[in-house]
Amino acid sequence: MTIETSPAARPSAPGRIFAASWFGPLLAAILMYLFFAVTGGGKGFLTVSGTAGWLNTAAELGIIAIPIGLLMIAGEFDLSTGSVVGAASIIVAVGTGFYGLPIALTASAAVLLGIGVGSFNAFLVNRTRLPSFIVTLASNFLLAGSALGLSRLIAGSSNVSLKDAGFLEPVLATKAYGFNISIVWWLLEALLGIWVLQQTRLGNWIFATGGNLDGARRAGVPVSRVKLTLFIWTSVSAAFVGTLQAVAYNSGNAVSGQGYVFQTAIAAVIGGVLLTGGFGSVPGIVFGTMIYGIVSLGLFYTGWPTDWLATFIGGLLVVAVLTNNLLREAALRRGRGRS
């Protein structure tokens, strides 16, 4: 390869968009939507309540999937979110619903739990250099068992009702035309995520930490602090979703969140985040989450047996992983020579 003065111009705007990591997920989301509009449109997928259905599902997933995606870009993984959702919802339900404590206190306790779990995960990962996969898997089980055991011990059940959440009712449980307020929180967090990743030093450090850990460290990036921030962000988001569910659905359930353990990671990967770290975008994660919502609610409207949902998601995941690799290759070819 020779280095020569050449008039090679900047890649055109369409070229940039095509190479962006969110372009594939956007295309896939549109295709999925059209597919279910055709197959399920007649049975109500396109109605207001049908749209609210998949958006509500996507929103609660998306609030956790955004920081999970950022964490994956930084090269780490968090499987403990499921237990944090359950534990946070049961803390709020037992505290306020069972004992009648002020909601401000119990919701703060849920957030503190999130900060605690995130710090615990980050501490173990930074100190031991063990893979976060195994560290967070362990904390997921530790917390799941504790939440279940304690709620049975205290309230006699793993499912505790919460009738009035005071000032948090309008903040977390407002509905309009079937659309939950969680959608607003999701979009606000997406804006925050875009800001962080594109416009702040932390964003640069997230990419660098996942892209080349040693290089980042040598360049002076505080990699341990980056991971700590993201682990806490992830766990606090999970605690937020747990609290939101307890308030919006009037009950807390210690085991309700386990589905999120893999769904959030699936949404991020479908959204173009590279499992090996260093690559991904917040819009991509948002589109990936939308795909998850569209598929899981859309299948219901087709009238086909929903037993096949997992198969569908699994197939989607395979396609997404393969496409991600192709897109990354394309991004790395762009600008190399003049091919």
Added chain:
Amino acid sequence: MNQPLMRLQGVSCAFGNNLALDSVSIEVQPGEITCLLGDNGAGKSTLIKIMSGVQRPTGGTIEFEGRPVRFESPRDAQLLGIGTVHQDVGLIPLISVARNFFLGSEPTIGWGPFRRLDHGAARRIALEQIAEMGIRRVHDADQLVGTMSGGERQALAIARALYFGARLLILDEPTAALGVKEAAIVIDQIKRARAKGVALVFITHNATHAMAVGDRFTVLMHGRVAAQFLKGEKTREQVLDLMAGGEQYTAMELAD
């Protein structure tokens, strides 16, 4: 050229009973390229670790600008303007040229919660600096570093170190993984840096590359200085012999 920028005197470094460096003395002058030659295990990497503050010597003294210094960490060395570019360069392939250039020292604009990266300045400065280093093929600061060739990445890393104030630049095997043309680009960068008055320490086991640019040479063998000489004092064959520790290397070369 009387006052060396950095002077190591009688520096030793022992790991247990193993003496990795035995009383090595070396001087680094501004505007000169000091080549550090030696076979694998000769002590080159221990020596640069000491110079860049990664490793503390067990004996000897280090002076920087005539004053004795002790590096507790690489940070101490960096603050004096000692930059190190490792063989693997340490760049992040999946982020842009501009983001890589300023990684860890990103320029920001705005205030408080609205403080944000100054992408415009980062792009402009990064492109200016690498163009000055002679890299003409990169016109887009948003281009991913993974699309650049090995030589261009070395050049980017060197440009970055110089921009952030390196007065002494340690280059660890910068040409080892490169093809002939790519290596020529990096050699050219090294010459440009010298022209700016930067002191360079060029570690290599490639005598040809060393002879092409070196002003003064130190050959290490088994942790000791086997020879120190100035440009033009020895032929390539003599240098190869020194590095190999005898006559065998010449014999091998001639047999080829």
